[in-house]
Amino acid sequence: MGAGEGDVVKNKQVILKNFKNGYPKESDMLINSENTICLKIAQESKGVVLVKNLYLSCDPYMCIPMKEFNISQGLLSSYTLGSPLTGYGVAKVVDSTYPNLKKGDLVWGTTGWEEYSLIANPASLFKIEHTDVPLSYYTGVLGVPGICAYFGFYEVCNPKPGERVYVSAASGAIGQLVGQFAKLMGCYVVGSAGSEEKVHLLKNKFGFDEAFNYKEENDLAKALERYFPDGIDIYFENVGGKMLDAVLVNMRLRGRIAVCGMVSQYNLNQHEGVKNLMCLIEKRIRMEGFVVYDYYDEYYSKFLQTLLPYVKEGKITYVEDIAQGLESAPAALVGLFSGRNVGKQVVMVARD
């Protein structure tokens, strides 16, 4: 049975208008309201799914494929000019020629910044089986940021009770979880963020022992010394640059640095130099980068088995900043880089 004319609907999109040096601006994107899509997959297209996007995730890494000069060395493909951005999202299957997914199934994974997307590699999607939590959580605590926080903290950092943990960008999608995991383990946890509101959230909502506004500190190394008079055992690195330099001089013997991201550097073509790497020797520090893909195999078996009960029992709290409507997506994305979001930035495209 082919697609009839009645199956063709408008498909609003967020289009990349031009590549960018520095952080993205709203004017680098445009909303295309004229695009249409057929809600029936053509008969000859085998093994694909058509989804309706419900929630789109705004992530700092997204400025990298938006750049003229792609610094990611092949990890992230550049976006295509004139096409919709892509990113993680939660979606509902509208039509499918892929045997493992059928109409009505909920999924999360890489999708387009548009109302409907045709997913050519549906094997990359995760089927959502638990819907007794907010669906948007699959862009956050139960999605990529959660996986990063969980494996980055428990596996890369190798934490022990009582250790001293520092989290930068601590109220963000990942940081808020790392801090809570560290408290569950019995660590002393300090977070930094860029506003008083976020500092308040860290201490009062997420249970960090201490928190500070890095924008108010003239000397980051001194600030860290104040909160860690005996040094830092574990640093969960989201920021890079000067923050990393300040952390290095405050690390303890045999400290560990899990390198999850370096958002302070994403806008730069020539990165800031990190000067205190000699500390790695003196303090026998292990610094290790990791990427979320490496842990996808353990998503259902290990991650979700632990996180779902934590979320349902309220052991883990998650704060989201949900922008309404696809039109709000460019501003929501851009806001990440000035720290406008409080908690995980999500765009709701449709409720169901």
Add this chain to the structure above:
Amino acid sequence: MGAGEGDVVKNKQVILKNFKNGYPKESDMLINSENTICLKIAQESKGVVLVKNLYLSCDPYMCIPMKEFNISQGLLSSYTLGSPLTGYGVAKVVDSTYPNLKKGDLVWGTTGWEEYSLIANPASLFKIEHTDVPLSYYTGVLGVPGICAYFGFYEVCNPKPGERVYVSAASGAIGQLVGQFAKLMGCYVVGSAGSEEKVHLLKNKFGFDEAFNYKEENDLAKALERYFPDGIDIYFENVGGKMLDAVLVNMRLRGRIAVCGMVSQYNLNQHEGVKNLMCLIEKRIRMEGFVVYDYYDEYYSKFLQTLLPYVKEGKITYVEDIAQGLESAPAALVGLFSGRNVGKQVVMVARD
């Protein structure tokens, strides 16, 4: 029995004249020929040994305690102005009030840059039990450089046969050993050094697969790409700075960087910035510093048990650059920083 006047002898010393910014010069040290020492330990001095220094080790780290501004954050104490330098050496016990060592014993460990030294903490000395190898080897292949190379390579780098290994400062005290360990393990090994003579040595004496003169390369990253078209699995870091940046972009997925030293940085008060740390994320690189002290416990049980047979059977070759006489020590030390030495730089103070 007290010391008689006849026990007092001249004790030539290499004295630190002034602290230094940048690499040390010969004029920062002076030879004091007027000092005397009594070769009998005073009766009331318990638990000390008096040694006659035979071989002194010249090591790059020694410029750090010679600096006005000590960058080592407590790992290395600054030298004392007007006193002899200290460093690793091989010595013979002349007198002892320390039960575990007696007159005539040979030891290696931290001693003074002088003919005779009173060692206040003899528990820090290693007793030399095998004298069927050159005694000077206990400043090199059987001493600190050997321990650094052995544990740094086998434990920190976690190598596997067939992996691609890069060693900087490869003809130096540590590098020449790392290269040979890597070949013994069945790795592909490339070293860099600062002269054609050293490059020749790497390929023809130590069995590196390839070697290059880094001073002849305008673009270190390109040079590494030439020797490692498929990237580097293991980097044994002796240099830091620009070399590290060039390595980072050439690392392979899940590569390991053992940070042993960063000699290019020791002369600087403000270190060069390393700009390519984002590679740690994309390539899931582990970078780890280590310090020789941590492995002292395994010196006899593990290290010497492996290395002594290697050395005696000729499986491991060691090249030393031996300067004759304490007077030659300042020039020998200074020469390290311009790469004048070929192989491990040692000063022979006395043959026995």
